[in-house]
Amino acid sequence: MNKIITILKKEWAEVFKNRMVLFSVVFLPLLLTAIPLVILFTMRGDNAVMQSAEMPEQVNALCAPDMSGGECFQVYMVSQFMLMFMILPLAIPASISAYSIVGEKTSRTLEPLLATPITTLQLLVAKGLAALLPAMLATYAAFGIFALGARLMISNPAMYSAIVDIRWLAAVFLVGPLLALVSVNFSVIVSSRVTDPRVAEQLTALLIVPLLAIFFGQMAGLFVLNRNLILVGTAFLLLIDIILIFLSTQIFERETILTRWK
Amino acid sequence: MILAEDLSKHFDSTIAVDGLDLQVSQGEVFGFLGPNGAGKTTTVRMLTSLIAPTRGRAVVNGYTVGQQDTQIRRTVGVLTETPGLYDNLSAEYNLRIFARLYEVKDVHGQVEKYLRMLGLWDRRFEPTATFSKGMKQKLAIARALLHEPPILFLDEPTAALDPESAHLVRDFIAELRREGRTIFLCTHNLDEADRLCDRIGVFKTRLLVVDSPERLRRQVFGRKVVFHLRAVDTGLVELVSALPYVDDAQSVDQRLLVTVDDPEAHNPEIVRLLVGAGADIQFVGELRHSLEDVYLRLVKNG
Numbered sequence: 150m151n152k153i154i155t156i157l158k159k160e161w162a163e164v165f166k167n168r169m170v171l172f173s174v175v176f177l178p179l180l181l182t183a184i185p186l187v188i189l190f191t192m193r194g195d196n197a198v199m200q201s202a203e204m205p206e207q208v209n210a211l212c213a214p215d216m217s218g219g220e221c222f223q224v225y226m227v228s229q230f231m232l233m234f235m236i237l238p239l240a241i242p243a244s245i246s247a248y249s250i251v252g253e254k255t256s257r258t259l260e261p262l263l264a265t266p267i268t269t270l271q272l273l274v275a276k277g278l279a280a281l282l283p284a285m286l287a288t289y290a291a292f293g294i295f296a297l298g299a300r301l302m303i304s305n306p307a308m309y310s311a312i313v314d315i316r317w318l319a320a321v322f323l324v325g326p327l328l329a330l331v332s333v334n335f336s337v338i339v340s341s342r343v344t345d346p347r348v349a350e351q352l353t354a355l356l357i358v359p360l361l362a363i364f365f366g367q368m369a370g371l372f373v374l375n376r377n378l379i380l381v382g383t384a385f386l387l388l389i390d391i392i393l394i395f396l397s398t399q400i401f402e403r404e405t406i407l408t409r410w411k
Numbered sequence: 412m413i414l415a416e417d418l419s420k421h422f423d424s425t426i427a428v429d430g431l432d433l434q435v436s437q438g439e440v441f442g443f444l445g446p447n448g449a450g451k452t453t454t455v456r457m458l459t460s461l462i463a464p465t466r467g468r469a470v471v472n473g474y475t476v477g478q479q480d481t482q483i484r485r486t487v488g489v490l491t492e493t494p495g496l497y498d499n500l501s502a503e504y505n506l507r508i509f510a511r512l513y514e515v516k517d518v519h520g521q522v523e524k525y526l527r528m529l530g531l532w533d534r535r536f537e538p539t540a541t542f543s544k545g546m547k548q549k550l551a552i553a554r555a556l557l558h559e560p561p562i563l564f565l566d567e568p569t570a571a572l573d574p575e576s577a578h579l580v581r582d583f584i585a586e587l588r589r590e591g592r593t594i595f596l597c598t599h600n601l602d603e604a605d606r607l608c609d610r611i612g613v614f615k616t617r618l619l620v621v622d623s624p625e626r627l628r629r630q631v632f633g634r635k636v637v638f639h640l641r642a643v644d645t646g647l648v649e650l651v652s653a654l655p656y657v658d659d660a661q662s663v664d665q666r667l668l669v670t671v672d673d674p675e676a677h678n679p680e681i682v683r684l685l686v687g688a689g690a691d692i693q694f695v696g697e698l699r700h701s702l703e704d705v706y707l708r709l710v711k712n713g
Contacts, residue, residue, distance in 0.1 A: 151511060156512075159497070159504075159508050162500055163500060256495070257495040261509070264459055265513055266485045266513065
């Protein structure tokens with residue numbers, strides 16, 4: 150455990166001196182929190198936009214009995230951007246772990262590290278936690294700020310409950326960590342297999358693509374992220390995580406990394 | 412302390428190390444010489460359990476490579492080809508990380524001991540990015556010693572250092588030798604190997620020779636005695652050549668160069684013979700070939 154904590158502290162001391170990583174951990178959550186809050190702020194009091202009967206089915210699906218048509222529409226608009234909170238657990242660990250593993254190699258610090266009695270599992274757990282914990286902390290903080298901001302701007306409790314509902318709480322607290330785990334393990338796998346650090350970083354960035362597809366799919370009205378869809382997604386991510394954890398521990402070979410990387 | 416038997420490493424179709432047989436005793440400084448790409452670093456990586464051998468076996472400090480890797484890593488110190496320091500972190504923090512990973516009990520004490528010993532104490536809070544190459548190398552050496560390993564693997568410890576820093580590092584290695592540590596030294600610096608090593612092994616995918624620098628000199632070039640004379644004539648050369656124990660005699664400038672197996676036994680007789688023949692002897696000495704000459708001959712023929 151001491152070795153894991155030692156690596157964890159070292160990672161944070163090292164990684165957070167990198168401006169790009171700092172940007173992704175601090176600025177990105179602030180930006181993604183600001184977007185739905187700005188939407189709420191600009192649309193507040195706009196209750197007469199349309200009546201419930203005139204609204205598309207996906208908007209009506211988010212309506213509670215005590216909400217006006219305008220409030221339903223606000224909930225719908227904000228819901229589109231709630232997916233942005235799912236970008237954080239994907240993007241932050243990818244940015245940290247790509248730097249922490251690739252960075253070790255490019256600065257040639259990996260060999261002295263691997264020459265110590267640390268086990269591969271300890272190293273991977275430490276590197277994983279170093280990427281996962283700030284990501285989750287940033288995600289929870291961002292969601293907390295959003296929830297607080299929304300509470301201050303929304304006067305109708307029914308509307309507030311429709312936005313900060315069990316769906317998004319499940320997404321942030323259940324799907325978030327699972328997404329972060331996907332990101333960490335994918336980074337480890339990519340870093341272990343490719344021979345060029347730049348390729349590792351680019352491939353890791355591709356993780357955002359499926360999430361963007363869901364975001365635009367929802368925007369286009371192809372589907373609405375409801376409770377069932379989130380539960381199915383959670384189960385799917387759990388399965389993916391188990392497979393990726395297994396693969397990353399199998400693929401992270403000291404020898405391959407030391408001898409194949411340029 | 413270090414034993415390798417038929418130790419081999421293949422990378423796909425490339426043979427990096429081929430059937431290395433080697434034994435390094437406790438307290439010995441062993442110089443591992445060879446050209447770039449000869450497989451020296453691969454050998455060190457195998458012996459420090461960083462990579463697995465394709466064939467053969469190795470035992471380091473009583474632990475078998477591939478079976479007791481963690482124990483091996485606990486008992487060896489490794490100085491890699493490049494210092495590999497965390498540039499954004501301070502010298503002191505760099506050492507503290509590794510002291511903890513090496514399970515050092517008195518982390519603070521050991522870190523202080525080596526920072527002071529290598530003259531880095533005053534700059535301990537500075538990021539290593541601000542350090543010179545020599546300082547970085549010294550810090551990397553300190554890192555390898557934090558857990559007081561009985562065996563040290565040093566890969567090019569003085570490469571890219573200025574003469575003063577290189578001298579300091581060499582003195583430090585000599586001090587470690589006096590402490591009785593076993594040192595496996597990979598180097599291109601033949602003068603360094605000559606001065607520090609009890610034995611050297613010349614390596615080019617396989618081990619070409621292993622012996623002490625002195626015996627290698629004799630093995631490759633024989634022993635040559637130089638007689639500095641006031642004047643050398645062909646008569647003196649013929650006189651000496653006729654002696655049964657003289658392998659070769661030739662005159663070079665004002666010197667008579669004589670190759671003999673056992674100069675200690677035969678020099679007095681040669682001196683008497685030359686003086687009797689009227690030669691004025693100014694100096695007598697042994698011609699010492701540099702280790703570089705020996706190395707180049709071996710690698711060329713190897």
